[in-house]
Amino acid sequence: MMLRQLSLKYNIFTSIALTKSESNSVGTLANTSYALKDNIVTRDAPTTCSSRILTNYVSPFESTVSRLLAEEGSHLVGKTNMDEFGMGNSCLNSHFGPTLNPLYEQKSDIVDLKEKEFWTRGEKITEDLTFENPHTDTYLHRNYLVSELKSDYKVDPEMRIVGGSSGGSAAAVAADLVDYAVGTDTGGSVRLPSCYTSIFGFKPSYGRISRWGLIPYAQSLDTIGIMSKDIKLVRRVFGVLDKYDSSDPTSVSQENRIYDDNLNSKIKIGIPAEMSLGNLEDDVKEKWRKMLKQLQKSPKFELFLISLPSLSKSLPAYYTLVTSEASSNLARYDGIRYGYRTGEYTSVEPEFAKTRSEGFGVEVKRRIILGSYSLSSYGYKSHFMNATNVRSKLIQEFNRVFKEPHMLNKNHNPDGIDFILCPTATSLPPLVSQYQKVTPVESYMNDILTVPFSLAGLPAINIPLGRSVGFQVAGQLGHDYKVLKFAQMIDELQIR
Template sequence: MLSRSIQQAIRHLPSQRTCRYSSVATLKECWNQIDRHNTEINAFISLNDRTLLEKKAVESDHRRSNGTLQSTIDGTTIAIKDNICTSFLPTTCASNMLKDFTSPYDATVVQLLNEAGSLIMGKTNMDEFGMGSTNVHSAFGPVIHPDRSDDIQRSPGGSSGGSAASVAMDMCTAALGSDTGGSVRMPASYCGLVGFKPSYGRCSRHGLISYANSLDTIGILTKDVKSCANVYDIIDKYDEKDPTSIPNELRTELNENDAQLSLQFKNDLNGLVVGVPQEFYVDSLSSEVLTSWRDGIKRLQSLGAKIVSVSIPSVPLALPAYYIIALAEASSNLSRYDGVKYGHRVPDHKLLYDETRSSGFGDEVKKRILLGTHVLTAGTYDTLFLPAQSARRVIQKEFNQVFKQPNLLYSKSKTGQAHVLLVPSATSRAPQLNQLNQGVKAYIDDVMTLPANLAGLPAITVPSTHSIGLQLLGQYGYDNFVLRIAEIMTNGAGLKNGNTL
């Protein structure tokens, strides 16, 4: 996925005679892009030590020349969303509440990336505590979409907008984000990238500062599917520190089934059945999105896939169920920021708790905490929270009934007719910053992505026509299969695709 300038730099290196890729050249170009554009697009909140990364890049190139690479991503430049803990850089969640916080430990995914030899460039901007879909709710200011070809400032999407912008602007090769309701896949759609949300429990959440525990998932942003798969292969590990991590016994069974199905598809999609859920055809879809969706269907058909109409009747309940559950969990999770334990604190004030939280949290976070607290009160817990959880279970069951592959969390019986589902990733192209939706409309933008979070399913956004992404959803645990189908779909003519690592 090297940019043209990176490729040109590599050709002039002596090491290019024996080595196709140079970490030193890539790192240099990434720094150049950061120096030129970060002030403008505001993608990075903090940056790693350049001298240290240059040393690591030289060591990586040395390993490459000796054939002793530590992994497929050894020497790859990677950015980390600023709600994922790092001991060597601050972790702020783009909030004044944590503006002076540096974690005493690395998140498990960060530790795995370091052990694999990757070059962590820095921490990226985001909506505060992951609460937003436009990346304007940040104590460090909004992230600006890298593409300014029409001289209009657009949103890169959120909440992982800084991660998306950093990859789109060639400031790094890949970036980690978090996806609670589409926070990786929507920015990927807006920025013309690949954005992957693995199955819930596949990648460790240890060190990810929680927004909504039962929905949060570490995600990956890259310019092509192969690069995304390489990063996923490193962080797809069991972690005893994460109580939601898929246990090894189930993970082994899922991996075997996943690999067996993936092997059936190599260069085309003959035999693949793709479901198109009718409930995702909502009134808010723009004409550009509809055209892109049709183009994606034609692309899959040209590769040999069979397209079938499927139904997930309870999907219209996903949006209200999601926001009830997510905000309730957020209210509980963020109660720890009380001005006593850690984080921001208003000193010597009689109303310590009230003043600390009032000045530490931004308006959007305070709004969601208040709504979540209301959901959990005695008067509404039974009438809102419990029905939302029931709707979530129904949605999960209906997804299971659509897929050919069984969900091993519930049954080993095959019931459905589709291998994967194809839906848009967003209802429109990237919105203009001066025309962002306000009020309730701002929450509707997640309608295409959040069902996968409620059901815990793997989902990937791939670039399509009209600067809009399309989304492939798979059965729980079949992550490599979803990546495989996405790679075949994006290879060759038809859809945009970058170069591999």
């Protein structure tokens, strides 16, 4: 009942499973429930990326992530709403309507829930298949609820955005509908909504969790992440998903994976000078100062001011690279092979052009155009290559400040720091009514504190420190378990 009521008010799920997914009754995650972002494919539910162009699409295969979780006994509740194809940081850019922040009261329902059904192909095909009853033994019947936005829906004036693009996943955890959720983080899409909903949001090192079955936005940046109110559960889930997968060409080889979580008796924490207090709102600034003072009082920690000059260029570099990859990845959606297809077209406007025009939302079209320009004969040298150089310099700067060796090239600084600490967002989540009025460039600024760690592929986690306030801990590439252990130490300080 609670699941249905909150889904109606906050539009958290794109589909809710009515047929219980197959999972083991025993396992590392037995008796746990989770929500899955709707850009990770499953055979038991549609995968839409919250886009019209993939409406009703059901994958013929299972993602590695959902398969591993089922094998360990976890139950999938449903697929969560998101910014279309992961393009946004508000969860307002969805074909199925906005997801709202459950930390703030929404009085009226904004969606209806309608029951749908489909048949999915079974794992085994019997030899005595007959065409009189094609569903016998070879197909499985599935039922699910899907959200449909009300034409007259109203958002309460005090509602704030949930953050994105994994906003539905964060909302499901914050509303206590699941034990944990799986999202994706390209430039902060797990950490930002986790900050706005006061939960833990972990982005592992790039390549630690298999991307097999993840519909790509930008494959050199996309990372599957974990969200929960319980840091220990985040670690357990990561332990299940932290496996080499030969199906994913970006999966880190087994010999390069680091499992050590031993921390020094004196932990060195770096505070980037480029992430100054001047850009923070008063509420965030107060929590930030309180946290730093408490860390300074502890004999376990040492704080250092560090400099990463390329941080100032990381945001434009990120949006140049991410839109370039997106324009290439989204070229496959033409309405011919799968997904939405237009019913009306002319010789002047071909079928595939009309399909893409109707199937993609405004923000997706904007980023396709930006990316296409960056990959053009002029933009490639002046934009794309410059952004690539900024990314390389940023990685080198991180290597110079970290004490631990880089997972792949072993570069490190013996006198360096153990972790970087900084805010996740510069402000509390904006009101929905205010955010709808900002320009695209202003909305991109919400990612300014999260994208540097994504560009370098570093493990980073949001730590909740009050209502809609959070801070990030980032470590060297590959040292994920140390980041999780340090985050648990900070959480135990109980700074609220």
